[in-house]
Amino acid sequence: MDETTTAPNFPTLEDWQHWTLVMGRAQQMMMETWAESWKAGEPFPGLKSPSQPPEAFDLMRAGAEAWSKGLQAWGQMLGATEKAAEAKDRRFAAPEWRDNPLFDTICQSYLAVSDQLMRGVEEVEGIDEGARQKLRFATKSFIDAMSPSNFALTNPQVLKKTIDSRGENLLNGLRHMLDDIRAGQLTQTRKGEYEVGRNLATTPGKVVKETPLYQLIQYTPTTDKVLTTPVVIFPPWINRFYILDLTPEKSFVRWCVEQGISLFMVSWKSADESMKDVVLDDYVLRGQVDAVDTIRDLLGVESVHTIGYCVAGTTLAATLAYLQAKGEAAKVRSATFFTAQIDFTQAGDLKLFLGDEVMGLHSQLTAEKGFLDGRYMAATFNALRGRDLVWNYVVNNYLLGEEPAPFDLLHWNSDTTNLPAKWHRDYLETLYKQNKLVECGGVSIDRTPVDLKTVRTPSYIQAGREDHIAPPESVWKVMDHFAGPKRFVLAGSGHIAGVVNPPSAQKYQYWTCDQDQPSLDEFIAHATEHKGSWWPDWVEWIRSLGADEVPATGARQPGEGKLPALEEAPGRYVRTR
Structure with a gap:
């Protein structure tokens, strides 16, 4: 055996105790949220009616299901050999997407498959422009939802943050998600930063x-x-x-x-x-x-x-x-x-x-x-630009566990x-x-x-x-x-x-x-x-x-x-x- 070979670092007892605590805190937050919901007689957290969740949360639920199936899908996509064209895409701006061969392959595969899917929409025959527009929108929405940046295990920034913070980012993200569920809408700007009459709508x-x-x-x-x-x-x-x-x-x-x-x-x-x-x-x-x-x-x-x-x-x-x-x-x-x-x-x-x-x-x-x-209408407008107004915040708020930046326009958008x-x-x-x-x-x-x-x-x-x-x-x-x-x-x-x-x-x-x-x-x-x-x-x-x-x-x-x-x-x- 090569003496320079480094033995694997097995989790210590302290590590196991830490991650058990993380899981316990996460479970407690979820249970408290649902308990408050049922106590208030709400069929869905944050919304007293109707019993069917709004489109925004249908989208989140679909995203959650996509995450669970994501690794299998990406395993198939990794076989793509065509090098996707470089694109100015903020989702993949971090250097890890280029410096790490695995994540570079994941990114390039995704871009190649995405491009092929969108080209396929334009090549479909026998449909009118209205049907093509719907298909184009649905395909783009699917592509945006399936971005590897949206999955914890295929996003190098999320993995690094999870290791560095020992899971605190995921707990913070869960807390943000539960707060959003209570409020019935996605948080897009830092809370408490703006107030109508104080620093917005102040013209005398x-x-x-x-x-x-x-x-x-x-x-x-x-x-x-x-x-x-x-x-x-x-x-x-x-x-x-x-x-x-x-x-x-x-x-x-x-x-x-x-x-x-x-x-x-x-x-x-x-x-x-x-x-x-x-x-x-x-x-x-x-x-x-x-x-x-x-x-x-x-x-x-x-x-x-x-x-x-x-x-x-x-x-x-x-x-x-x-x-x-x-x-x-x-x-x-x-x-x-x-x-x-x-x-x-x-x-x-x-x-x-x-x-x-x-x-x-x-x-x-x-x-x-x-x-x-009004939250249903806001969800509709957000869905029109899902990459920027939905998934961007899913990654930042829920996976990275960070607070969104203050932005007056997005405060208005959420009001x-x-x-x-x-x-x-x-x-x-x-x-x-x-x-x-x-x-x-x-x-x-x-x-x-x-x-x-x-x-x-x-x-x-x-x-x-x-x-x-x-x-x-x-x-x-x-x-x-x-x-x-x-x-x-x-x-x-x-x-x-x-x-x-x-x-x-x-x-x-x-x-x-x-x-x-x-x-x-x-x-x-x-x-x-x-x-x-x-x-x-x-x-x-x-x-x-x-x-x-x-x-x-x-x-x-x-x-x-x-x-x-x-x-x-x-x-x-x-x-x-």
């Missing part, structure tokens, strides 16, 4: 009106004079409004005020049992039209500029058509659409979640209380809001699936048929080049339906970062074209690229419609006009779960 202002559907916030001017025509923002009712008022350096709201704009924000109420019968008419008439009329009366102006973000842009289009039909179009001086869709023929990946099974689950989830728990069940289902069925809004008279508001082709309100249409929720080719269709003057701007990045891009950040770019173009492809072919944020382009467009100013006094100051201040911004609705 006051709530000057409250209805059962929304609060109206008027922001405090910071300039001596302001534009005569005010601006009101309608954020999506599926999210909290402060995506446009994050930290001060990112806040679109604060920036607008600094540009001399009299700014108002609608803060939608998170749905409860009282909103079970809310429908489109409510969001148009008792929401958007009511807010416009309130501001006109408060400031004594004929019209207001409006902004509709995402789904609120969809309803804003319906509002414009309704006002046109009623002969009241002059109430709205202009309409700006942030990544909004009105024609859903090319609506993107969300259409994958409109099958009969999903709609049936929607009915089951909302039958008892009449509203949809869910409930949705009125009847209206949400009608939105998906009537608009997304049946595409009724673009039909003349396909949708009626207060028994008044509307037609988008009649809309002549000047419109500014912004799309995100990499938007997977409202693809630019879908947003472009606003150009095809409205009859009035329109300006289209294509911004770099996606659904959120493409909108929330302050000039001071000097990030991304945007494209404009001064000549009308018949299609998005022609627009891109003739567009001029500009570095940085599109916000200055927008405010220049707003001023081109009327640059008259008035002193920032009297009713231009929150609470000093006809409407007394009810409370300080951001108000209580945005804090209500």
Whole structure:
């Protein structure tokens, strides 16, 4: 025997005692969690209804089953000999994936098989594009779930952390997972780091009106004079409004005020049992039209500029058509659409979640209380980017046992809001699936048929080049339906970062074209690229419609006009779960 041969290091009694303690602590945490769940009468930890787990946890359960079968699958994949192309993939950024031959082989095999699977989707014959899109999404989701980075035994970082910490990472990860189960959603940012009103949504202002559907916030001017025509923002009712008022350096709201704009924000109420019968008419008439009329009366102006973000842009289009039909179009001086869709023929990946099974689950989830728990919608959006918004945190939080980094955008993403069940289902069925809004008279508001082709309100249409929720080719269709003057701007990045891009950040770019173009492809072919944020382009467009100013006094100051201040911004609705 070679004298230099090192004898294997067998576990000592202390090692056995340590790992027994680790296993015991893990078992205790799991038992305590389930005991609390059953004591509270919850069929599933963190969720009192329904009895069926939400899609997010179906995904986690599927991932857990995949982990148990993972080694066998990878044993077969190791036979792949083709060297996969090097890719800039954060999952395999650690040097161990390249320096260790075993893990390099695992990584390259995975990339090769993944590439082959995705190519196979495009080569399938005899299916329409809709079916191919579903197959493409399902295949990508499977590939992302089966990444070797997601399995403890095939992730060199997890193995090293487990050895170095003697299993503490797994205990911490289990604690994080059980906390997430109690909360009913995946943690994406460090807890306690952000708070609405403390370091988010801090632009000074006051709530000057409250209805059962929304609060109206008027922001405090910071300039001596302001534009005569005010601006009101309608954020999506599926999210909290402060995506446009994050930290001060990112806040679109604060920036607008600094540009001399009299700014108002609608803060939608998170749905409860009282909103079970809310429908489109409510969001148009008792929401958007009511807010416009309130501001006109408060400031004594004929019209207001409006902004509709995402789904609120969809309803804003319906509002414009309704006002046109009623002969009241002059109430709205202009309409700006942030990544909004009105024609859903090319609506993107969300259409994958409109099958009969999903709609049936929607009915089951909302039958008892009449509203949809916002965590289900958050899980749907997370699933659209599962690699970044699900599996990344499974590895970091559960396997490595680390706390996620603080990130204001992800805090907002996790701050869910409930949705009125009847209206949400009608939105998906009537608009997304049946595409009724673009039909003349396909949708009626207060028994008044509307037609988008009649809309002549000047419109500014912004799309995100990499938007997977409202693809630019879908947003472009606003150009095809409205009859009035329109300006289209294509911004770099996606659904959120493409909108929330302050000039001071000097990030991304945007494209404009001064000549009308018949299609998005022609627009891109003739567009001029500009570095940085599109916000200055927008405010220049707003001023081109009327640059008259008035002193920032009297009713231009929150609470000093006809409407007394009810409370300080951001108000209580945005804090209500």
